[in-house]
Amino acid sequence: MDVLFLFRIREHHEEMLEKEFPGVHFLFDRKTDDPAIETSEIIVTYGVDIDENVLDRAKNLKWIMVASAGVEQMPLGRIAEMDIPVTNVRGIHKTPMAETMLAHILAYKKKLRDVYDQQERSEWKQKIRGTELLDSKALILGPGAIGGEVGRLLQAFGVRTFGCNRSGRPAEYMDEMVSFDGLLEALPEMDTVISVLPSTPETKGLLGRDHFAAMKDTALFLNFGRGDLYEEKVLIEALENGRPAAAVLDVFETEPLPADNPLWKMENVTVSPHISSHSGKYIDRSLEIFMPNLRAYLEGKADQMENRVDPERGY
Amino acid sequence: MDVLFLFRIREHHEEMLEKEFPGVHFLFDRKTDDPAIETSEIIVTYGVDIDENVLDRAKNLKWIMVASAGVEQMPLGRIAEMDIPVTNVRGIHKTPMAETMLAHILAYKKKLRDVYDQQERSEWKQKIRGTELLDSKALILGPGAIGGEVGRLLQAFGVRTFGCNRSGRPAEYMDEMVSFDGLLEALPEMDTVISVLPSTPETKGLLGRDHFAAMKDTALFLNFGRGDLYEEKVLIEALENGRPAAAVLDVFETEPLPADNPLWKMENVTVSPHISSHSGKYIDRSLEIFMPNLRAYLEGKADQMENRVDPERGY
Numbered sequence: 001m002d003v004l005f006l007f008r009i010r011e012h013h014e015e016m017l018e019k020e021f022p023g024v025h026f027l028f029d030r031k032t033d034d035p036a037i038e039t040s041e042i043i044v045t046y047g048v049d050i051d052e053n054v055l056d057r058a059k060n061l062k063w064i065m066v067a068s069a070g071v072e073q074m075p076l077g078r079i080a081e082m083d084i085p086v087t088n089v090r091g092i093h094k095t096p097m098a099e100t101m102l103a104h105i106l107a108y109k110k111k112l113r114d115v116y117d118q119q120e121r122s123e124w125k126q127k128i129r130g131t132e133l134l135d136s137k138a139l140i141l142g143p144g145a146i147g148g149e150v151g152r153l154l155q156a157f158g159v160r161t162f163g164c165n166r167s168g169r170p171a172e173y174m175d176e177m178v179s180f181d182g183l184l185e186a187l188p189e190m191d192t193v194i195s196v197l198p199s200t201p202e203t204k205g206l207l208g209r210d211h212f213a214a215m216k217d218t219a220l221f222l223n224f225g226r227g228d229l230y231e232e233k234v235l236i237e238a239l240e241n242g243r244p245a246a247a248v249l250d251v252f253e254t255e256p257l258p259a260d261n262p263l264w265k266m267e268n269v270t271v272s273p274h275i276s277s278h279s280g281k282y283i284d285r286s287l288e289i290f291m292p293n294l295r296a297y298l299e300g301k302a303d304q305m306e307n308r309v310d311p312e313r314g315y
Numbered sequence: 316m317d318v319l320f321l322f323r324i325r326e327h328h329e330e331m332l333e334k335e336f337p338g339v340h341f342l343f344d345r346k347t348d349d350p351a352i353e354t355s356e357i358i359v360t361y362g363v364d365i366d367e368n369v370l371d372r373a374k375n376l377k378w379i380m381v382a383s384a385g386v387e388q389m390p391l392g393r394i395a396e397m398d399i400p401v402t403n404v405r406g407i408h409k410t411p412m413a414e415t416m417l418a419h420i421l422a423y424k425k426k427l428r429d430v431y432d433q434q435e436r437s438e439w440k441q442k443i444r445g446t447e448l449l450d451s452k453a454l455i456l457g458p459g460a461i462g463g464e465v466g467r468l469l470q471a472f473g474v475r476t477f478g479c480n481r482s483g484r485p486a487e488y489m490d491e492m493v494s495f496d497g498l499l500e501a502l503p504e505m506d507t508v509i510s511v512l513p514s515t516p517e518t519k520g521l522l523g524r525d526h527f528a529a530m531k532d533t534a535l536f537l538n539f540g541r542g543d544l545y546e547e548k549v550l551i552e553a554l555e556n557g558r559p560a561a562a563v564l565d566v567f568e569t570e571p572l573p574a575d576n577p578l579w580k581m582e583n584v585t586v587s588p589h590i591s592s593h594s595g596k597y598i599d600r601s602l603e604i605f606m607p608n609l610r611a612y613l614e615g616k617a618d619q620m621e622n623r624v625d626p627e628r629g630y
Contacts, residue, residue, distance in 0.1 A: 095449050099472065103425040106418035113431060119586045122579040124571035126590050134410050156471035157414065256439035264437040271434045273441050280446065 002060075003294075004030055004040035006049055007067070009283050020291060021298070042297070044290070047088075048073050055082065063297060063305075067286045069093050069146075069277070070226070071309055072199045080311040087293055087307045090315075091145040092285035093277040097196070098149035100276040101224055104248040105154075105192060108220050108270075109133055131218075134158040136191035139178065141206075142225060143171035146196045154192075162186060166202060180206065187214040192222070193244065199226035200314045206230070212238030219244040224276050227251040232263070239268055250276045317375075318609075319345055319355035321364055322382070324598050335606060336613070357612070359605065362403075363388050370397065378612060378620075382601045384408050384461075384592070385541070386624055387514045395626040402608055402622045405630075406460040407600035408592040412511070413464035415591040416539055419563040420469075420507060423535050423585075424448055446533075449473040451506035454493065456521075457540060458486035461511045469507075477501060481517060495521065502529040507537070508559065514541035515629045521545070527553030534559040539591050542566040547578070554583055565591045 001024055008029040017026055027036050032054045037043075039060050043050070047066040052075050055061070064079070066088040079086060107113070110130040118125055138154050140147040143163030151161040151173030163171040164186070168179030178186045180202075187193065193215060197203040207230040215221065221244040223229060232253045239247055246268040252261075255274055263269050279285070293305040309315060316339055323344040332341055342351050347369045352358075354375050358365070362381040367390050370376070379394070381403040394401060422428070425445040433440055453469050455462045458478030466476040466488030478489030479501070485492055493501045495517075502508065508530060512518040522545040530536065536559040538544060547568045554562055561583040567576075570589055578584050594600070608620040624630060 095447060095473075096445065099421060099448055100425050100445065103418070103421035103427060106414060107422050107427055110415050110418040112418060112422055112427065115585065115587055115590075116428060116431065118588065119579060122574045124574075124588045126588050126593070128588075128590055128593075129595070130411065130415065130590070130593065132410060132594060132596065133414055153471060156468060158410075259437045259439075264434060270430065272430055273433065273439045273443075275430075275441050275443055275445070278441070278443075278445065280444070 001025060001042075002027060002036055002040040003042040003044065004034070004036050006030060006032060006043065006045040009287075013283055013287060016287070017291070021294060024294070024298075042294075047071050050074050052078050055079070063087070063302065065290055065293070066309070067283075067290075070198055071311075072226075072314060074311075076311040076314055085302055085305060086309040086311055087289075087305055088309050089286045089289050090307050090309075092282065092289065093279075094146045094149035095281075096279035097146050097224055097276045098153055100250075100272075101150050101194060101222055101248075102153050104222060104270060104272070105220060106133065108246060108248070136160070137162065137189055138192040138194060139164055139183075139186060139190045140174065141183075141193070141195040141229075142197040142203075143174050143177075144196070146224075147194070148172045148174075150194060150196070159192070162190065184211060184214055187211060188216065190219055191216065192220050194222045195225045195229055197225040197229060198315045199228050204228045207234075209234050209238070212243055213241075215244045217242050217245055221247045222249075223247070224250045227253045227255065232261075236262055236266070239266060246270075248272065250274055316340060316357075317342060317351055317355040318357040318359065319349070319351050321345060321347060321358065321360040324602075328598055328602060332602070332606070336609060339609070339613075357609075362386050365389050367393050370394070378402070378617065380605055380608070381624070382598075382605075385513055386626075387541075387629060389626075391626040391629055400617055400620060401624040401626055402604075402620055403624050404601045404604050405622050405624075407597065407604065408594075409461045409464040410596075411594035412461050412539055412591045413468055415565075415587075416465050416509060416537055416563075417468050419537060419585060419587070420535065421448065423561060423563070451475070452477065452504055453507040453509060454479055454498075454501060454505045455489065456480075456498075456508070456510040456544075457512040457518075458489050458492075459511070461539075462509070463487045463489075465509060465511070474507070477505065499525060499529055502526060503531065505534060506531065507535050509537045510540040510544055512540040512544060513630045514543050519543045522549075524549050524553070527558055528556075530559045532557050532560055536562045537564075538562070539565045542568045542570065547576075551577055551581070554581060561585075563587065565589055 003026050005028045032049050037057050041060055042063045044065045047068045062084055064086045069090050111128050114128050137160045139162040140151055141164045154161050161174050162176045162178055163174030164178045166180050168177045248270040250272040296304045318339055318341050320343045347364050352372050356375055357378045359380045362383045377399055379401045384405050426443050429443050452475045454477040456479045469476050476489050477491045477493055478486040479493045481495050483492045483494030563585040565587040611619045
């Protein structure tokens with residue numbers, strides 16, 4: 001049985017897989033034009049290189065493992081028709097992303113950029129007035145694996161967490177829940193507004209002019225989900241108007257963010273080049289999800305695989 | 316009964332005290348040359364303006380309330396002879412300081428200064444390689460109120476915490492304990508080394524060349540205690556040698572840090588101008604400690620006051 005990796009992993013990871021699954025034929029570090037596409041039963045991909053043409057040729061394909069959380073660059077309609085399982089690595093981003101979000105939230109609260117700027121000038125001034133996380137309120141758009149981890153950490157800092165999803169159904173590490181319909185009403189109370197929403201038809205353009213205008217003039221907004229949550233020009237206008245007070249953005253309408261985009265130069269904006277999910281432990285953790293799934297698959301229990309993605313819903 | 320404040324508080328705080336304690340005569344925002352020094356039974360001070368001369372004149376003094384955690388600038392020997400209670404606001408620094416330390420630790424782990432520098436140049440590069448707090452080890456010198464709060468937050472991030480005090484006796488939020496004698500042996504394992512030690516005869520110069528040399532070349536060192544924990548030139552040499560890898564310093568041998576001090580310009584150093592304990596909630600929290608103590612004092616239960624300082628030990 002052929003398992004085709006459309007990316008490179010380290011030698012010790014290759015060896016680990018081959019040792020754990022001696023009956024499986026692994027093909028590592030291949031491109032989509034590799035003839036083995038036609039024979040492979042399983043394709044392991046970052047999810048950016050699978051198009052309809054690839055699927056046409058993958059006549060033996062029975063499972064797509066996506067080593068990423070977002071699957072929106074895949075031809076989902078076509079995959080839904082094929083009726084084969086798709087799994088992702090949802091959850092492995094939670095530690096690097098949640099730690100990075102807390103880094104940015106705390107850096108904002110403690111005005112670390114001002115501290116660094118003063119140091120540049122060898123200037124000792126104690127007028128920097130930080131604020132506290134304790135007893136503040138945070139709204140988390142998309143309280144899933146990543147949002148829950150941010151919520152857990154915020155709660156440790158004494159922050160009251162408000163999860164926001166379509167239905168308002170309860171989610172872990174959220175003190176209260178808000179539905180998408182109740183969002184506008186909840187925003188004026190929030191000190192921190194975080195999105196980790198995936199890109200789906202329902203989340204695209206979810207935030208409009210009204211939502212930003214409803215935020216506090218002291219609120220910090222973070223987008224670590226997808227750049228199509230709003231029209232970027234609407235966000236820029238909102239930041240110019242001071243609601244929210246500041247933003248930390250790891251995702252953008254166009255990536256890489258073009259050099260002439262005004263966000264680069266805005267004093268109340270932090271531009272992070274879509275790196276918040278990066279981690280030295282990424283492949284280790286991906287394989288920790290892939291290997292039990294591969295074992296289940298080999299035992300004929302593909303229905304018991306973890307991290308199934310519904311191609312019709314897109315997550 | 317006269318209660319003399321050697322600093323200014325806001326009007327609403329003054330009103331609150333006068334309403335809560337109608338029988339007490341409060342004198343706010345006075346200097347040490349005020350004649351009321353002689354009649355005051357209680358002096359409330361930040362602890363930097365009390366010298367032997369002041370004590371000579373304070374003939375009616377029965378309690379010194381220090382609205383600070385460090386008391387090392389007071390004439391402690393003389394106060395010990397007077398045999399009157401001294402209380403401080405130990406503990407109120409814990410939230411701003413612990414949040415600030417976490418901000419700096421996470422900013423270091425996620426290389427936020429590199430993110431900001433790239434933004435300055437409108438440069439989209441994803442080569443920034445952050446590391447994770449999860450599963451790392453931190454040693455906390457001085458696991459008291461502040462150290463414990465840092466420990467609690469670090470534990471929430473999945474960090475293993477090692478408290479270090481003179482005796483090695485257990486402390487809250489520390490997974491393991493190390494005595495001062497065992498410090499050198501413990502350091503090579505630590506990813507983060509934090510000091511929040513006060514200045515006492517025992518902590519002065521506690522860290523020497525050997526201690527820094529024993530640290531990992533990836534370790535982050537933070538001093539948020541007092542600047543006399545080591546000779547500054549020894550720390551500078553250690554940082555030049557790459558052990559520790561970097562330092563975040565909120566306290567220094569001489570404050571303000573002189574403009575020609577090399578620490579300002581070192582790339583692996585963050586200079587914070589002794590602001591980590593600053594908080595908009597400082598006076599609120601000080602009064603939350605002072606008021607129950609004043610009530611106890613008025614009821615003749617001075618022995619039950621919280622946050623007593625032993626002038627002989629200095630904390």
